[in-house]
Amino acid sequence: MSPVDDAPLFRRQLLAWFRRHRRDLPWRRTRDPYAILVSEFMLQQTQVATVPPYYERWLARFPDFAALARAEESQVLHAWQGLGYYARARNLHAAARVVVEKFNGTMPRCTQKIATLPGVGRYTAGAVASFAFDQAEPIVDANIARLLARLTNWQLPIDLAAGRAHLWKTATQLLPQRRARLHNSALMELGALVCRPRRPDCVRCPVRSSCAATEPELLPRKKSNPRVISLHEPHAFAVRHNRILLEQSRERWRGMWMLPRLAASPKTTPLLQLDFPFTHHRVTLSVFAPAAPFVPNGQLRWFRLAEIDALPVPSPHRRALEQLLPRQKLCSTFPLT
Numbered sequence: 001m002s003p004v005d006d007a008p009l010f011r012r013q014l015l016a017w018f019r020r021h022r023r024d025l026p027w028r029r030t031r032d033p034y035a036i037l038v039s040e041f042m043l044q045q046t047q048v049a050t051v052p053p054y055y056e057r058w059l060a061r062f063p064d065f066a067a068l069a070r071a072e073e074s075q076v077l078h079a080w081q082g083l084g085y086y087a088r089a090r091n092l093h094a095a096a097r098v099v100v101e102k103f104n105g106t107m108p109r110c111t112q113k114i115a116t117l118p119g120v121g122r123y124t125a126g127a128v129a130s131f132a133f134d135q136a137e138p139i140v141d142a143n144i145a146r147l148l149a150r151l152t153n154w155q156l157p158i159d160l161a162a163g164r165a166h167l168w169k170t171a172t173q174l175l176p177q178r179r180a181r182l183h184n185s186a187l188m189e190l191g192a193l194v195c196r197p198r199r200p201d202c203v204r205c206p207v208r209s210s211c212a213a214t215e216p217e218l219l220p221r222k223k224s225n226p227r228v229i230s231l232h233e234p235h236a237f238a239v240r241h242n243r244i245l246l247e248q249s250r251e252r253w254r255g256m257w258m259l260p261r262l263a264a265s266p267k268t269t270p271l272l273q274l275d276f277p278f279t280h281h282r283v284t285l286s287v288f289a290p291a292a293p294f295v296p297n298g299q300l301r302w303f304r305l306a307e308i309d310a311l312p313v314p315s316p317h318r319r320a321l322e323q324l325l326p327r328q329k330l331c332s333t334f335p336l337t
């Protein structure tokens, strides 16, 4: 049996379970479309448990579209640091400006108009429309995609056109005309807590009588992942008279301040090495004491050490600074430029 064979039964089972087991997440306590949009941007590519403190701090600093639209990009990037994938912060900032300039500071209720905002795709537009305005809009995020693929025993890759179409069609068939907000939240929660990626808890699943999966652990199927590419990136740690030289990125972390890039790795031992993932890359950041003074240019600037906390600095570079600066203070023979 598939859930679409008896959608009302499926919805009843789902909601009864959700009422008992739902997590108390801060963005579930509000109907404010701005706060919901913020949470949706933050939750893209970030685990639920990580988001609440960032979400609370963000709303305290930028409580509405107008406050965010007025902010400088450096303030926005600074508030976002630690969450990574800074394109989301830039898009959220741009979306706030569009809402202020084009929609008089009020989120439109129409899903098609919401979908015109920068960084807002079909999923996010549907999430805002259903969570803020309780409109009957289907949504398919990663948790719901996995759940629906298993419920319908879908054996083709879900990240190809046919798979995506199947998931959106199933989500639409299951959607109630009223209380879509609860329904969509319940689907996401069931995917996150019960129909988990590795070990689906079928024994305790409230909708198992509607589930067609025969080998749920093998679903959903996906086309093969692109190969992870290794990158080595050398940077310099240049400190002088309580000041540090930083470079403003024009690429990956556009607008943020990082340790200055080196054209090539020196033949010396790095002061520090750390790895971090970036889309389909594994990046090794190596930090060296500079062998020669830097030639000043528009992207390089000396900052007082006390200023660093207020700067937008990408997480890998902030981690490097946190490790290197105490060493620099303790070790008088540390190489200075």
Ligand code: SF4
Residues within 6 Å of the ligand: 147, 150, 151, 194, 195, 196, 200, 201, 202, 203, 205, 206, 207, 208, 211, 212, 213, 216
């Ligand atoms: S947990 Fe098991 S029974 Fe429930 S939807 Fe997932 S695969 Fe089906």
